[in-house]
Amino acid sequence: MAHCLRITGPTRLEGEVRASGSKNAALPMMAAVLLAEGPVVLAGAPQLADVDRMAQVLRELGVEVLWDEDDTLQMRVIDRRPVHARYKLVRRMRASFCVLGPLVARRGEAVVSLPGGCAIGQRPVDLHLAGLRALGARIALRHGYVVARADRLHGTTIDLAGPYGPTVTGTANVLSAAVLAEGQTTIEHAAVEPEIVELGNLLIAMGAKIEGLGTPTIRVDGVEQLAGATCRVIPDRIEAATLLLAGAITGGQVRVGGIVPDHLTAILDLLRQTGCRVDAGADAVTVRAEGRPRAVDVTAEPYPSVPTDVQAQWMALLSTAEGTSAVRDTVFPSRMAHVAELVRLGARIDQHDGGAVIRGIARLSGAVVTARDLRASAALVLAGLAAEGATTVRAARHLDRGYQRLDLKLAGLGARIERS
Numbered sequence: 001m002a003h004c005l006r007i008t009g010p011t012r013l014e015g016e017v018r019a020s021g022s023k024n025a026a027l028p029m030m031a032a033v034l035l036a037e038g039p040v041v042l043a044g045a046p047q048l049a050d051v052d053r054m055a056q057v058l059r060e061l062g063v064e065v066l067w068d069e070d071d072t073l074q075m076r077v078i079d080r081r082p083v084h085a086r087y088k089l090v091r092r093m094r095a096s097f098c099v100l101g102p103l104v105a106r107r108g109e110a111v112v113s114l115p116g117g118c119a120i121g122q123r124p125v126d127l128h129l130a131g132l133r134a135l136g137a138r139i140a141l142r143h144g145y146v147v148a149r150a151d152r153l154h155g156t157t158i159d160l161a162g163p164y165g166p167t168v169t170g171t172a173n174v175l176s177a178a179v180l181a182e183g184q185t186t187i188e189h190a191a192v193e194p195e196i197v198e199l200g201n202l203l204i205a206m207g208a209k210i211e212g213l214g215t216p217t218i219r220v221d222g223v224e225q226l227a228g229a230t231c232r233v234i235p236d237r238i239e240a241a242t243l244l245l246a247g248a249i250t251g252g253q254v255r256v257g258g259i260v261p262d263h264l265t266a267i268l269d270l271l272r273q274t275g276c277r278v279d280a281g282a283d284a285v286t287v288r289a290e291g292r293p294r295a296v297d298v299t300a301e302p303y304p305s306v307p308t309d310v311q312a313q314w315m316a317l318l319s320t321a322e323g324t325s326a327v328r329d330t331v332f333p334s335r336m337a338h339v340a341e342l343v344r345l346g347a348r349i350d351q352h353d354g355g356a357v358i359r360g361i362a363r364l365s366g367a368v369v370t371a372r373d374l375r376a377s378a379a380l381v382l383a384g385l386a387a388e389g390a391t392t393v394r395a396a397r398h399l400d401r402g403y404q405r406l407d408l409k410l411a412g413l414g415a416r417i418e419r420s
């Protein structure tokens with residue numbers, strides 16, 4: 001697929017659009033199939049590069065993965081002998097690391113590549129490993145791989161508190177291992193993100209005994225084995241937020257349907273503070289911009305606050321605000337690769353350690369920019385929609401990792417955007 005997006009602005013987006021299934025829910029839910037004695041079916045799964053990469057990792061781990069219809073993943077284990085997740089695959093999609101917990105719990109062995117870093121930060125996995133060790137896994141690091149073994153995991157109390165708050169995929173890995181451990185496990189300082197609740201709901205549908213999902217303390221009573229199950233993936237709250245911010249930055253009116261507004265509360269409140277009119281229904285939100293946004297300060301924090309995965313998109317919006325805004329990211333303080341590219345589009349952003357100050361301007365100016373990571377690419381697309389003239393977003397493949405044809409969704413709202 002072409003790797004550049006050409007955008008002509010400014011455009012005013014108007015109309016309705018539906019969000020796809022959540023990438024960050026689907027990925028750990030896919031890994032959970034490794035625990036199941038029967039087939040696992042995920043309805044509403046997003047068609048994304050990252051989902052395809054997780055499917056590739058699972059196929060190499062003896063799982064049959066098929067797409068049924070256009071949004072349903074049919075998965076079942078056909079061979080339990082493989083235990084390797086290769087560096088080539090894991091480095092390209094970090095969330096593959098989520099196969100570690102299920103593999104150790106169900107197969108008693110796992111050889112999973114350390115993911116390595118990425119554009120948004122160092123991305124350590126120390127909390128994942130500490131949690132699995134506490135459950136009784138013997139873990140060694142060899143030649144860039146985590147080598148984990150356990151005859152039978154045993155329940156315990158695990159504290160997942162980290163220097164930057166809870167770990168989402170760390171909670172997924174530990175939870176997915178604890179469900180087959182002998183006895184009770186208590187996970188303290190667990191992530192409360194909706195994607196973890198969704199993973200837990202799938203595990204419960206498979207026969208797991210879990211309480212406290214969505215709270216910082218999750219209690220698990222281990223069971224002997226887990227059956228297959230069918231689950232629907234929750235809508236992607238990050239994509240929904242991105243689409244709403246697209247409406248706001250273009251001075252338009254956009255209705256995003258097929259979503260869970262309760263997953264977006266902090267973002268909707270902040271949008272209202274910028275002066276946008278925001279109406280939330282049962283499964284849809286409509287944003288209507290009233291002129292240029294007012295400047296607001298944004299601090300990205302763990303759920304239920306404004307998520308780090310929307311921080312870059314907020315910076316794009318605030319680049320056009322009336323007034324000066326301060327943006328901080330407490331989860332990934334160095335997640336700032338989009339700043340230099342937004343500056344190329346005319347934004348006035350001064351970066352300092354752990355944050356940035358943005359002095360809004362009336363109109364950005366189109367330019368050639370380069371995406372460095374998934375959410376930075378979304379921010380550059382949003383800025384391009386509002387900028388005067390032509391914007392080319394290079395390395396747009398990042399966008400396809402986490403958004404199901406965002407270009408088509410935006411074009412459906414009136415954006416002049418095409419691949420090249």
Ligand code: EPZ
Binds near residue numbers: 024126307332
């Ligand atoms: C998940 O990544 C998401 N990915 C990320 O979304 C998201 O930005 C992040 O959670 C925070 O919400 C998936 O769910 C697949 P963390 P994850 O472990 O689990 C530190 C996107 O754009 N930490 O919650 O890897 C870590 O460095 C992606 O969709 C440790 O110190 O993030 C960070 O500062 C990007 N030790 C903080 O915790 C550990 O062992 C939160 O990281 C693990 C993490």
